[in-house]
Amino acid sequence: MKRKALLVVPENNTTMEAEMNALCPDLAPFLVARVKRPARTLVLSDLPEYRRSTLDAVEPFIAQKPDLVVYGCTAAGFLGGPDGNALMVEALARRTGAKVISTAGAMEAVLRHEGVKQTAVVTPYLPAVNDGLRSYLDHADVQIEVLDSFLCLTTAELGRITQDQVREKALATVTDGSQALFIACSQLPTLTVVPELREKLGIPVWSSIQATAWAAERAMALTEA
Secondary structure (H helix, E strand, C coil): CCCCEEEEEECCCCCHHHHHHHHCCCCCCCEEEEECCCCECCCHHHHHHHHHHHHHHHHHHHHHCCCEEEECCHHHHHCCHHHHHHHHHHHHHHHHCCEEEEHHHHHHHHHHHCCCCEEEEEECCCHHHHHHHHHHHHHCCCEEEEEEECCCCEHHHHHCCCHHHHHHHHHHHCCCCCCCEEECCCCCCCCCHHHHHHHHHCCCEEEHHHHHHHHHHHHHHHHHC
């Protein structure tokens, strides 16, 4: 029987649905719940309202009984730290009765899987949010070697970033000593740029979306075992 998956993303996200459908054909097409959010990039103080909006957004899909729920906002996951992310995953599991994974959790899991202890990072975030990402990865014993950001002030700015710009930023960020590269944020388009960067750089390269797709496939494989 075909598995049913629900993708939960910020209402401005125009990237993750198409890329997840391409990367996880066995789960496509994803149902999509869109979460209300501010027009600027998320900050820590937004989390309580964002979490309430997330639970409201999934409510119309509960009757469809998804097998998997993907909590697909990187920043909303890591800003609250590992404990905050775990609480949101648990709340979604209780509400939907489904297996739940988060993009923040997938980021941590894939870096552990790759044996990465230090990574270069590209983000679209402002400094305070980047500090939250650094703290989250510190808890996973992954150090950020170097970080560069598009420093987006608004979701409109974020939505205009292209794969070519992501590639250019990534290549300008990694160093000769970089052990890995992670491109954070599920709005940044990375479908074809990640494999290109892996081939060019010869190191593990992951993005929020590619890590989430990896975690989604693993979660479904485990439930079938």
